[in-house]
Amino acid sequence: MFKSTTSKLALGVVALVVVAGYPAYRYIFGATVVDVDSTEQAQKIEDYANPAAFTTPLQLAKMMKEDDKLIVIGALNPAKGDTPISGSFTFWRGDYSAQKSAYDYGGMRNTADEMEDLLSRIGATPDSPIVVYAANKHHDAARLYWQLGLLGHENVKYLDGGLNAWLGAELPVGNANPTVEATDYVAPNKNETKLATIEMVRNAITDDDWVIIDTRGTDEFDGTSVKSGAYGPGAIPGAVHINWTKAVNEDSTLKTAAELKALYGDLIKGKKVISYCQSGVRSAHTTMVLEEVLGAADVYNYDGSWIEWSHAFYEEGREGIEIMNGGKS
Structure with a gap:
C-alpha cells in the first residue's frame, strides 16, 4: 500500500544535496511523497466508526471540483517550504494558538472568538464543509480538527495521508491562499465537551x-x-x-x-x-x-x-x- 516516489524536482534536489547536504533537502522539501492505494484507503475509512470524518486525496479532489463552498485548510509550517494543495488556505500554530499574554506558559489554543475571526478571513460560514490536512506527521491537522470541534463546526474532515498522499496521487499544488470575500463567521455551538x-x-x-x-x-x-x-x-x-x-x-x-x-x-x-x-x-x-x-x-x-x-x-x-x-x- 506504501511506496516512496521520486520527486519531480530531483535534479534541483541533487544540486542542493551537493551544495548543502541531505539535511537541507529535508528542511526545504519536507513533504515525503507517498503512493497510497486509493481503493484500499477508501475501504479502510468505510470501516471506521465515523467514516464521514475522513477523506482520501482522490475524494477531496472530486469535492473541490464539485463544491465551491468547500474550504481546505493546511496546517503547514512555513519554515519547511511545503507547497500547499492548490486552492487551500494555510495556517500555522501561531494562527490558532493563544496570545503570549493569555497564559504564563505556551502551547494553548486560541479563543473561540479568535477562531471565528480566523475563519471569517477565509470566507467560512457555519455551513461550510471543511477539510484539514498537514504534511508528514499530520498531528497538526488533528489539532485543527479538534479546535473546530470546540466551535461546534460539524462538517469537518481529516485528509488521510495529508499532503504526502496528495503529492503521491499527482494532484495539483501551489496557488494557495486565494483571495476571498470575508464573512462574519459565528460558531454554531461553542463548547468544551472535548x-x-x-x-x-x-x-x-x-x-x-x-x-x-x-x-x-x-x-x-x-x-x-x-x-x-x-x-x-x-x-x-x-x-x-x-x-x-x-x-x-x-x-x-x-x-x-x-x-x-x-x-x-x-x-x-x-x-x-x-x-x-x-x-x-x-x-x-x-x-x-x-x-x-x-x-x-x-x-x-x-x-x-x-x-x-x-x-x-x-x-x-x-x-x-x-x-x-x-x-x-
Missing part, C-alpha cells in the same frame, strides 16, 4: 473510571528528555504511554480500525479517556482516532498537557499536582 482541564486530569488520576494516555515519545515519558517549553522532566502519575505514532502506518496514513482496536481497545473499554502530550497537538491526533475511528464516547484532549502540568509542579508547586519519572532538582 476539552480536559488540569482539574479534570488531577481528579482522573485517582478515579478508576478514567484512563490517562501519554502520547509523547518514550524519552519524554520516561523523563530522559524535556522539550522546549516544558518546565522539567516527567509524566502525569498513572498515565499509560502509547506514542501517537503507533496509530499511523509507515506512509503516515492511519491504520485500520482492527489494528487501532488492538492497540487501544482493551485499555479504553468502559473508561473515560484523557490524552495529553507536550501541548495538546499529538494528543489531539489520539483523541480523533479514539473518537472517530473507534467510536469511543468520552474522550478529552488536555490542551495544557505537559507544559501546563510541569509549570504547575515545577514553577508553582501547586497543591495536588504530582509527577512521575522526574522531580525537582
Whole structure:
C-alpha cells in the first residue's frame, strides 16, 4: 500500500544535496511523497466508526471540483517550504494558538472568538464543509480538527495521508491562499465537551473510571528528555504511554480500525479517556482516532498537557499536582 516516489524536482534536489547536504533537502522539501492505494484507503475509512470524518486525496479532489463552498485548510509550517494543495488556505500554530499574554506558559489554543475571526478571513460560514490536512506527521491537522470541534463546526474532515498522499496521487499544488470575500463567521455551538482541564486530569488520576494516555515519545515519558517549553522532566502519575505514532502506518496514513482496536481497545473499554502530550497537538491526533475511528464516547484532549502540568509542579508547586519519572532538582 506504501511506496516512496521520486520527486519531480530531483535534479534541483541533487544540486542542493551537493551544495548543502541531505539535511537541507529535508528542511526545504519536507513533504515525503507517498503512493497510497486509493481503493484500499477508501475501504479502510468505510470501516471506521465515523467514516464521514475522513477523506482520501482522490475524494477531496472530486469535492473541490464539485463544491465551491468547500474550504481546505493546511496546517503547514512555513519554515519547511511545503507547497500547499492548490486552492487551500494555510495556517500555522501561531494562527490558532493563544496570545503570549493569555497564559504564563505556551502551547494553548486560541479563543473561540479568535477562531471565528480566523475563519471569517477565509470566507467560512457555519455551513461550510471543511477539510484539514498537514504534511508528514499530520498531528497538526488533528489539532485543527479538534479546535473546530470546540466551535461546534460539524462538517469537518481529516485528509488521510495529508499532503504526502496528495503529492503521491499527482494532484495539483501551489496557488494557495486565494483571495476571498470575508464573512462574519459565528460558531454554531461553542463548547468544551472535548476539552480536559488540569482539574479534570488531577481528579482522573485517582478515579478508576478514567484512563490517562501519554502520547509523547518514550524519552519524554520516561523523563530522559524535556522539550522546549516544558518546565522539567516527567509524566502525569498513572498515565499509560502509547506514542501517537503507533496509530499511523509507515506512509503516515492511519491504520485500520482492527489494528487501532488492538492497540487501544482493551485499555479504553468502559473508561473515560484523557490524552495529553507536550501541548495538546499529538494528543489531539489520539483523541480523533479514539473518537472517530473507534467510536469511543468520552474522550478529552488536555490542551495544557505537559507544559501546563510541569509549570504547575515545577514553577508553582501547586497543591495536588504530582509527577512521575522526574522531580525537582
